[in-house]
Amino acid sequence: MRPVYVLGVGMTKFGKYIEKSLKNLSFEAAWNAIHDSGIGANEIEIAFFANAYAGLITGQESIRGQTVFREIGLMGIPIFNIENACASGSSAFYLAHLAVASGQVEVALALGAEKLFCGDLNKSLHALSTSSDLEIEGRMGMLFAGIYSMRVRNHMEKYGLTREQLAKVAVKNHDHGALNPYAQYRNRVSVDEVLESRMIADPITLLMTCPMGDGAAAVIVGSENVLSRLNHPAVRAASTVLQTARIPKIGGKSIAERTSKEAYNKAGISPRDVNVAEVHDAVAPIELLLYEQLGFCKPGESGRWIDEGVTWIGGSLPVNPSGGLSSKGHPAGATGLAQITELVWHLRGEAGERQIKPIPKVALAENGGGNVAGETAAVAVHILVRE
Numbered sequence: 001m002r003p004v005y006v007l008g009v010g011m012t013k014f015g016k017y018i019e020k021s022l023k024n025l026s027f028e029a030a031w032n033a034i035h036d037s038g039i040g041a042n043e044i045e046i047a048f049f050a051n052a053y054a055g056l057i058t059g060q061e062s063i064r065g066q067t068v069f070r071e072i073g074l075m076g077i078p079i080f081n082i083e084n085a086c087a088s089g090s091s092a093f094y095l096a097h098l099a100v101a102s103g104q105v106e107v108a109l110a111l112g113a114e115k116l117f118c119g120d121l122n123k124s125l126h127a128l129s130t131s132s133d134l135e136i137e138g139r140m141g142m143l144f145a146g147i148y149s150m151r152v153r154n155h156m157e158k159y160g161l162t163r164e165q166l167a168k169v170a171v172k173n174h175d176h177g178a179l180n181p182y183a184q185y186r187n188r189v190s191v192d193e194v195l196e197s198r199m200i201a202d203p204i205t206l207l208m209t210c211p212m213g214d215g216a217a218a219v220i221v222g223s224e225n226v227l228s229r230l231n232h233p234a235v236r237a238a239s240t241v242l243q244t245a246r247i248p249k250i251g252g253k254s255i256a257e258r259t260s261k262e263a264y265n266k267a268g269i270s271p272r273d274v275n276v277a278e279v280h281d282a283v284a285p286i287e288l289l290l291y292e293q294l295g296f297c298k299p300g301e302s303g304r305w306i307d308e309g310v311t312w313i314g315g316s317l318p319v320n321p322s323g324g325l326s327s328k329g330h331p332a333g334a335t336g337l338a339q340i341t342e343l344v345w346h347l348r349g350e351a352g353e354r355q356i357k358p359i360p361k362v363a364l365a366e367n368g369g370g371n372v373a374g375e376t377a378a379v380a381v382h383i384l385v386r387e
Contacts, residue, residue, distance in 0.1 A: 001101040004221050006235040006384065008037025009341040011217035014184040014329030016117045020214070022054055022064075023071040026113040029216035029334070030072045033109070037220045038229050044220065045105035046078045048095050050088035050112035051333040052369075053127040057118050068113070085131040085369030086282070087242075088112060089217065090336030090380030094242045096221050106223050112338075113216035114331035124212060128332075131370040131377070145209065147371055148283045149201035155289055156203070159300035163203050167194035168306045169284040170208045170326055176313060177323025179354040182338075184213050184329030208284040213329035217337035219344075233348045238362075238383045239266035245375040255379045256293040256366060263364075263381040264295070271295035274317065274383075275360030276346050278339035280368045281324040287311075291319070294366060294381075313354055321346065321354045336367035340382060347386040361386050 010032025012025050026049075034041050049065025060067065065081045084091040089112030096108035116124045132147075155161055171191055177183035189207055197206040227234055241263040243255055253261075264270055271294060279294070281287040288302035296317060297305055305311055311319040322328045322342040325335065343363035345351040363384045370377030 002103060003224055004097050004100045004237045005224065005227055006219060006237060006340070006344050007039060007107065007222045007226065007230065008033040008220040009218070009344045010036055011182060011334070011338050011341050012215045013182045014213045014215035014331055017115070017214045018117055018119065022051070022058070022113050022115045023068050025115065025214060025216040026068045026111055027072050029113065029218040030109070030111050033218035033220050038231055039107060039220070039226060041074060043107050044074060044077065044109045045107055046099050047074060047109040047111065048080045048082050048092035050082045050092035050110065050337070051114060052083055052085055052088045052131070053114060053116065053332060056127040056130065057115070057123060084378050086280070086330070086332045086335055087367050087369030087378040087380050088333045088336070089338070090365070090367040090382065091242060091378065093219055093337060093340060093382065094240050094380055096219070097237050097240045100221050100223050106225055107220065109218065109220050110337055111216065111218040112334040112336065114333040115214045116212045116331060117214050133372055145201040145204055145283065148286055149204050151289065152203060152285045159303065161288065161303045163195060164191055165288065165303040165306050166203060166208065166285040167191045169281065169287045170194045172306070172312050173281065173284060173320050173324040173327045176321050176354060177327025179352070180323050180328060183323040183327050184211055185327050204283050204285065208326065210282050210325035210330040213331045215329060215331040215334045215338070217334040217341050219337050219340050234387045235344050235347050236385050236387050238269070238385045239263045240380070240382045241266065242378065242380045245372040245377050247373055254293050255376050256290060256368070259379045259381045260294045260366065263383050267383040267385070269362060269383065273362050274364045275362050276321060276343065276356045277317065277319045277364040277366070278322060278342055279319060279324070279366045281320060281326050282330065284326045287319065287324065290366060294364070313356065318356050321351065321356060332369070336365070336380060339365040339367055340384070343384055347384060359386070
């Protein structure tokens with residue numbers, strides 16, 4: 001396998017866009033990435049379109065990517081439709097990376113988009129609920145907030161996490177989101193406001209959960225052969241790993257632990273080498289569990305980390321400088337690619353007010369989606385390195 005580089009990134013501001021279609025959002029993100037890359041659109045040889053729920057919301061199935069890329073102006077190339085719950089965007093990046101690493105193509109595009117606001121809240125909520133095994137969790141009436149709640153409560157009982165520490169994650173991410181012009185919510189919140197907001201699934205409150213949203217993000221990757229045309233620092237995808245759920249074993253490693261361990265090994269680094277990370281905080285307290293599962297800190301230390309400001313911008317390991325899902329937003333098909341976009345901006349020194357200093361060299365993105373047998377159905381971990 002040969003080295004793969006990020007040539008260009010782009011995204012829309014995440015939010016509520018009743019007047020815009022999936023095609024409108026995709027067009028903006030894709031052309032932002034093309035302009036950022038400095039290459040011609042005609043040099044893109046293969047494209048992957050990530051989307052989780054448009055089939056249920058709009059009725060368009062089978063060729064969603066082809067309809068979107070027609071509007072963008074990219075036709076006549078292989079186009080693949082990627083559906084992998086909230087990890088759809090990361091899955092598209094995984095495949096684009098593989099296409100270049102294998103030598104199949106020189107340039108590949110991963111585009112993710114989601115439009116959840118459709119004027120019918122019940123339709124959107126039903127679509128989101130389908131990302132679990134409907135014959136098991138569905139019949140039990142289990143929703144994702146309930147699944148996350150059980151994971152968080154178990155960790156609280158085992159390690160003594162407090163409700164205030166859970167709330168501080170949401171406070172941190174809203175502080176970061178306030179600095180991000182692409183974030184859906186740019187308001188700061190206090191610990192008391194988070195704790196006093198409506199209870200969703202104890203101990204998770206409304207301000208700890210990510211909003212429903214619309215948006216798109218795109219990443220163009222290429223081989224070393226096209227690097228000479230870049231007008232910004234080169235960012236290499238040192239590893240990209242995608243795993244799916246296993247039947248959980250008591251005391252066994254989580255899917256995030258397994259996936260990140262493989263990603264570290266392939267990149268030739270350890271968790272200590274990571275300077276900045278974007279992780280899948282679909283509910284803010286899950287971020288604390290991920291600090292430990294990704295190897296950033298030891299089991300039981302995540303509460304102290306959030307208390308001491310380790311993962312805030314200005315701390316020794318900033319996590320979710322974009323605002324994370326809880327502030328930046330979570331249009332499912334776009335989320336994984338938006339994480340990569342954010343990290344590339346930091347590695348290039350282009351993140352504006354929220355720029356990590358000194359400019360980081362190594363970044364990690366973790367993106368999960370769906371639920372099967374009590375475990376996240378799919379998790380992707382990508383490690384990016386500035387060269």
